[in-house]
Amino acid sequence: MVAAFRFHSGPIVRHRTMPRNELFPAIEPFESGWLKVDPQHRIYWEQSGNPQGIPVVFLHGGPGAGASSAHRRFFDPGHYRIVILDQRGAGRSTPLGEIQNNTTDHLVSDLEALRDFLHIDRWHVFGGSWGSTLALAYAQTHPDRCVSLVLRGIFLMRLQEINWFLYDMRTIYPEAWSTFTAILAPEERGDILEAYWRRLTATDPATCMTAARLWSGYEGACSTLLPSPEIASAAEQSNHALGLSRMEAHYFRNNRFTPEDRLLRNVARIRHIPAVIVQGRYDIICPIVSADELHRAWPEADYVVVPNAGHSAMEPGIRSALVTATERFKTLPL
Secondary structure (H helix, E strand, O other): OOEEEEEEOOOOOOOOOOOOOOOOOOOOOOEEEEEEOOOOOEEEEEEEEOOOOEEEEEEOOOOOOOOOHHHHHHOOOOOEEEEEEOOOOOOOOEOOOOOOOOOHHHHHHHHHHHHHHOOOOOEEEEEEOHHHHHHHHHHHHOHHHEEEEEEEOOOOOOHHHHHHHHOHHHHOOHHHHHHHHOOOOHHHHHHHHHHHHHHHOOOOHHHHHHHHHHHHHHHHHOOOOOOOHHHHHHHOOHHHHHHHHHHHHHHHHHOOOOOOOHHHHHHHHOOOOOEEEEEEOOOOOOOHHHHHHHHHHOOOOEEEEEOOOOOOOOOHHHHHHHHHHHHHHHHOOO
16 A cells, blocks of 8 residues: 655746756755555655656665755756655654664665656666665666666675674774763673664663664764764754664664675676765775775776765765766766
8 A cells, every 4th residue: 555645835946057066055845745655654755856857866874864955955956856755764754763664675665666656767866875775775676767876885784884883983983982882781782782772672762762862973973084063963863863773773683684795796787777886985884895895896886985084975075976976977868
C-alpha cells in the first residue's frame, strides 16, 4: 500500500546560474508531502527547482541524519528538478527513530516507490556519507534508473569502518571520544555499541535522549577539519540526535551487508554509470581508505581528493567539488 499527501507552495522562482564553486541561492520547495510506504512508515519528500527540469535525488547521511534546506543548494535550480527525502526513521519522516521494518533494502524500495509516485523515469543520484552507501546499494539494484552518481565521504558499512567510529577515532579526537564514553561504566567500554544500544532503546526518555545527544555530538565534533560551532550545535538538537543515533546504532548492529564487501563486489553492475567520488583527505568519520578502495574497484569513476577538508559536505573544498560535479552532469542526456 502506497499513499501520499502533497502540499504546494507559491509560484516558482527561477534563478540565474551561479559560479561553479558556490552554492546556489536558497530556495523553497514548490511541492512537498509524505509517502506512506507501509502501514507504519511515512517518508517526507519535497521538490524544488525547475518542475520540468532533469530529476536529481539527494540522499542524506547517517543513517538517520535527515535532510535540510541547505541540501537543495548543490543543484542549479533552473536546470534540476531537485527531489529530497528524509529516510525511514529520520527527520520529518514518521515515526522518528523507528527501527522496525528499517533496513537498507527497505530504503532502496522506498526510493523506487517515490520515483514511481513522482512519475520520474530516470534521475541523477547524489549521496554523502551513509548517503553514498545507500546510493551505491540503490544503483546496484536499479542501475537503469540512474543517470549519474555523485558520491561523497565514502562509507561501505564494513565492520572495520564501524569499529573505527566507535573506538579508533579516539586516536585523532581523544577529547570527543572521552565525552562520548563518559556515561559508560569501564566494563561496558569493551562493547560500546551494545552499551549505547541499551540506552538508545531504553523506555526512560531521559536515558535515551542523553545517549542520543552524546552519540550525535561525538559525530558532529569529528566531522570537520577545523572546529565548527554551528555543526556541533546542530548535532545535539533533539530530533536530529534521536534519529541519527538510533538509526546508526540499529544499522551498525543489525544491518551490515552479506557479504561484507557487497558494494565493492557489485561495482560491475554500475561501471557504465558516469560517477564522481569526492573525498576529504582528512575525513575522520569516513576515512579515505574506503574511497580509495572503491576507486580501485571502479577506476572509471572520477575521483576527487580534497586536500584541505574533513567529512562535512559544507567544507569549502568539498562543497566546490560537489557543485562542480552537478554542473558537469548537466550535459548528460536522460
